[in-house]
Structure formats: structure tokens, C-alpha cells
Amino acid sequence: MMIKCVIIDDEPLAIEIIQTYLERLSDFELSACFTSAVDALTYVQKNKIDLLFLDIEMPLFNGLEFAKTLNYNPAIIMTTAYRDYAVESFELNVVDYLLKPIGFQRFISATSKVIKIISEIPPATEKTDLSNFTGEDEDLWVKVDKKLIRIAINDILYIESLKDYVRVKTKNRELVTYSSLNKILEKLPESKFLRIHKSFIAAVKKIETIEGNRVTIDGKILPLGRIFKEELIKKTQD
Incomplete structure (x- = not known):
């Protein structure tokens, strides 16, 4: 599958460099x-793009503001x-943050992350709305590769949004299924799970540390959105 990209940068030379790098890669x-x-x-809203190369400092409308206005979640490399x-970029769950001048090896590292994320998403023919499946209160059912798989709710560490899919992460495995964070959250007990970022749901009892705009779960650092932080602090004190 070809990964469709758009470059947004007010410097023509910067666009030219990224364009040259992309021409060397067969997946983009x-x-x-x-x-x-x-x-x-308008173009990005109307045409579903897989990956944005997005400059931050631009006149009138900077890259961070641009990312917040999108009506879907393409992969973003700042x-x-x-x-x-x-x-602030990683609060938006960007894939990577490249400092100019961008070297080719660093560019390869960033685009490889995008390939990995997209390769974990099941093919479109496998799309199944998670809301069609119900189970016991202590189980979450997800459909992966035409199979219904049961996950014990107490095993879930966090759930991450991947565009039109979500990744459910437990201690021992991770599963990707077609759904949205909102639909997943409806299936989970409110006392145990909380939205901590526009792209993450966390199991409150699995959070090890809260520091600034980050939390740690099972040794992994996840972003903590400002609007969700107050509710998380309240839950930890209940």
C-alpha cells in the first residue's frame, strides 16, 4: 500500500528537500x-491523507493550530x-519531530515509524465496528483478522487511537481493531478507565507516575492533555 503524503512548509527549499527524500522511498x-x-x-480535509510533513512556524496559521483543526487523524511528522x-507537538501525538536541516538518515528513521504504524492497521476489508460486540462487564471483545478475541478488562494498560483504528495494549500483547476511542470508552467501566489525551485512554490503576504533561504506564511514557489532567488527578485521589 502506498502511503499518501502532503508537505506543508512556507520554505520552498524545505519542501524540495523532503520531496527529494520521498522520491528515494518506494512506500510513499x-x-x-x-x-x-x-x-x-481544504485539500487535506477533503482528501484523506496518510501522512503530513508539517512545518510549525508559518504565517497566519502555524502547524500546531493546523493539526488541531483536522477532522481525522493522519500521521504527522513535524x-x-x-x-x-x-x-506541545508530542501532546498532539505526532509520529516524530524533525529539526532542520533534516538529514536523510533521520528522515528514514521518522518515516520508518510511519510504515510500522500503518502496517499494524488491518486491511479495510476487515473493518468491523467494535460497538457491535458485547460481553461480560469484565471483558472487552475485539475483532481482529475475522476472529473475535476476548480481553480481560483488568489486563488492559492503555488504548491508543490509530486513525480509524485503535490499539489495545496489555502487559503481554497488543491488538489493533477497527473502532474509535469514544466507542471503546463506552464499553469500559468508568471507574477504571479515563481519557488522558485525544489519542489515549488509560487504565487509571495502571498509571505509575504523573509528571507535568506525561504519565507512565508499564515503563512507557504517554502524553497527558491539559484538559484531561484535572479529572485524572481527581480519580487518583478517590
Whole structure:
């Protein structure tokens, strides 16, 4: 499957460099380039893109604001000359954060992450709405490769959004199924799970540390959105 890309950067030279790098990679197809985020918005909203190379510092409408306005969740690689936006970028669950000038090896590292994420998503023919499946209160049923799989709710560490799919992570395995975080959250006991970020649901009792805009679960650092932090703190004190 070709990964459809769009480059948005107000520097033509930066676009040219990324375009040259993409031409060396067989898995990526460049759909469009824009020097204005405003001009790019309509195109990206109407055409489902797999990957955005998104500059941050742009006139009128910066890359962070652009990412927040999208009506779906493409993979995003931020490209910028500034380190200052790294934390805010990862709060948006970007795949990677590339500092200019971007070297080819660093570019390969970032795009390899995108390939890995997309390869974990089941084919479109396997799409099944998770809300069709119910089970006991202590189980979550997911459909993967035409099989219904039962997951003990107490085993779940966190659930991550992957565009039109979600990844359910337990201590010993991870499963990817066609669903949304909202639909998954409806199936989980409110006392045990909480949305901690636009792209993550966490098992509250599995959270090991809360520090600033991050939490740690089973040694993995996950982003903690500002609007969810207060509710999480309340739950930990119940």
C-alpha cells in the first residue's frame, strides 16, 4: 500500500528537500505540496491523507493550530528549525519531530515509524465496528483478522487511537481493531478507565507516575492533555 503524503512548509527549499527524500522511498506517494497552511487545509480535509510533513512556524496559521483543526487523524511528522515546540507537538501525538536541516538518515528513521504504524492497521476489508460486540462487564471483545478475541478488562494498560483504528495494549500483547476511542470508552467501566489525551485512554490503576504533561504506564511514557489532567488527578485521589 502506498502511503499518501502532503508537505506543508512556507520554505520552498524545505519542501524540495523532503520531496527529494520521498522520491528515494518506494512506500510513499507525494499527493501535494503547499507553502501556506491556509491553502492546504481544504485539500487535506477533503482528501484523506496518510501522512503530513508539517512545518510549525508559518504565517497566519502555524502547524500546531493546523493539526488541531483536522477532522481525522493522519500521521504527522513535524518539521521545524526550533526545539521549543517539541513537548506541545508530542501532546498532539505526532509520529516524530524533525529539526532542520533534516538529514536523510533521520528522515528514514521518522518515516520508518510511519510504515510500522500503518502496517499494524488491518486491511479495510476487515473493518468491523467494535460497538457491535458485547460481553461480560469484565471483558472487552475485539475483532481482529475475522476472529473475535476476548480481553480481560483488568489486563488492559492503555488504548491508543490509530486513525480509524485503535490499539489495545496489555502487559503481554497488543491488538489493533477497527473502532474509535469514544466507542471503546463506552464499553469500559468508568471507574477504571479515563481519557488522558485525544489519542489515549488509560487504565487509571495502571498509571505509575504523573509528571507535568506525561504519565507512565508499564515503563512507557504517554502524553497527558491539559484538559484531561484535572479529572485524572481527581480519580487518583478517590
